[in-house]
Amino acid sequence: MTDTRRILARNIIAALFAMRLMLAGGAGRAAEAPGGGPTHGAMPMDQQLTRVDALLPHTDDVKRAPAGVDPTIFALFVPADNQMTPARVALGKKLYFDTRLSADGTVACATCHDVSRGFTDQRAVSEGIRDQLGRRNAPTTMNTFVLQSLFLDGRAPTLEAQAKLPIVTPIEMGQPNGDAVTKAIANDPDYQRMFQDAYGRLPNYDDIGRAIAAFERTFVFLDSPFDQFLAGQNDAISEQAQQGWVLYNGKARCMSCHPLNRSNPIGSDNRFHNVGVSARHQDFEKLARQALAELQKQGGLEAVNSLALSTDLSELGRFLVTKNRSDIGGFRTLQVRNVGITAPYMHDGSMQTLWDVMDHYNKGGEANPYLDGGIEPLALSEDEINAVVALLFTMTDQRFADQNRAAFEKQRATAQTQRPFRDEALAMRRTLPFEQRVLGQQK
C-alpha cells in the first residue's frame, strides 16, 4: 500500500470505530461494546502527536513556569531530582505516546488520556490490554501538575510515582514488572540516546516515570474565558455564566470544595469527600470488612492499586488507602477546569452531562452514613442549574473552544431527553431522604 492509501484506510477504520461507539450509545455504554480494535478507540498516536505539537507551546525554556502559572507555585510541585529540562520533556513525550510500554504493544498512556478527547478516553471506565475494563473513569492528565496527590483516592504522592503504576497494572498496560518495560524499549537507539541526554543513564523504570511526569507538567490548560472574566473583563462570559459564578460561590456551595483562585487554579481542595456517588450501588459496611481482610493478606501500594481498579472494593475510595472509617466512599475533589470536554463524570463515569452533576448536588447527593457534611439539598431552580452549567463551560481552555461548543450542544440535547438524577422533591426539601426510605419510595 502507498502511504496515502494506508492513511486513508486508517482514517476509515477510525471513523468506523467512532461510529460503532456512537451506535453503542456513546461512552456511557462502552462497557457493552468493549474492544475498539488495536487503538481501543483512541486517536492513532501519530495524529495525537501532531495535535499535541499544535496545543503545547514549543518551549525550549521549560524551566520557566508556564504562562498563567505563579512561578512559586509551579516550583513547589517540581521535585528536586526531576527539574524540568527540554531533554526530559522530549523523552517523556516519546514515552507517553508509545504503545510498546504495554505488554501486548497496543496501549499507551495516550490511549486512555487521549489528546483529542480532553486527555481522557471519554468512556465510563477505562479499557486496557486484551479489552479488559477497569472500575474507574480516567480523569484528565491536564493541569495535574498542581495536584497534591494522584488518583481519585490519592494513593500516589507524585506524578513520578503515578506514571509507573499503569505500566504494571494487569488490566491496563499489563507489564509483569519494571524490568520488563525497560527491556521493551532498551534496544531502541533513540531511547538510549534520549535517556542519556535526560538523566545521564541507560533506560530504566524510575526514569521512565520521571520523564513522563516532566512531560505531563507541560499540560497547562488554564487560559479560558473564565480567566479573562476573573482578570476583570466582565463581558468575557455571558450574563448567565456570571450569575452561575455568584451561585457557585453562594447558594450552590461549589466553592467549599472546588475553590478557584490564584493559588488554587484548578478548583480542587485536594481533599477527599463522600459526595454520595458510590452510595447508589454499594453496601459500604460489607465492602469495608472485605477490604480490611484483603489488605491484611497483602498490603502496599500495588495491592491497593489492584483492589481499586479491578474489584468492587473500588467504591470504598480513600478508605482503601487510609483504612479510616470516615474515608469510606471518599474521593478526591476533581478539578472543574476543562470539564466541558471530559465527560462522562465522577470516579465511575456514571454521569453523562453537567446537568446530571448539578441534579446530583441539587438533591443533596445520595444519602449514606458517610456523606460529607457539606452536601445537602440546594433548592436550585432550573434557571439556576442552567447558569452554573453555563459557567462550567466557560472554564475550558480557548485552545478547545470548538470542541467545548460541540460538547455543550451535545450535552444540552441529551439533557433535554434524559435527566436521570433529577429529583425536585428532594432538591426543594419537600421530602427528606429518610422519608423516601421509610415510605419505600426510594428510586
Ligand code: HEC
Ligand atoms: C487503561 C487506561 C489507562 C492507561 C493505559 C493509563 N491510565 Fe492513567 N488513569 C486511568 C484511570 C482509570 C485512572 C483513575 C484511577 C484511579 O483513580 O484509581 C487514571 C489516573 C491517572 C492520573 C491521575 C489523575 C488524577 O486526577 O489524579 C494520571 C496523572 C494518569 N492516569 C496518567 C497516566 C500515565 C502517565 C499513563 C501511562 C504511563 C497512564 N495514565 C496510563 C486510566 C489509564
Ligand code: HEC
Ligand atoms: C463536599 C465537597 C464538594 C462540593 C460541595 C461540591 N463538590 Fe464537586 N466534587 C467533589 C468530589 C469529591 C468529586 C469527585 C466525586 C466522585 O468522583 O465520586 C467532585 C466531582 C465534581 C465534578 C466531576 C468532575 C469530573 O471530571 O468528573 C464536577 C463537574 C463537580 N464536582 C462540580 C461541582 C459543582 C458545580 C458544585 C456545586 C454545585 C460541586 N461540585 C460541589 C466535591 C464537592
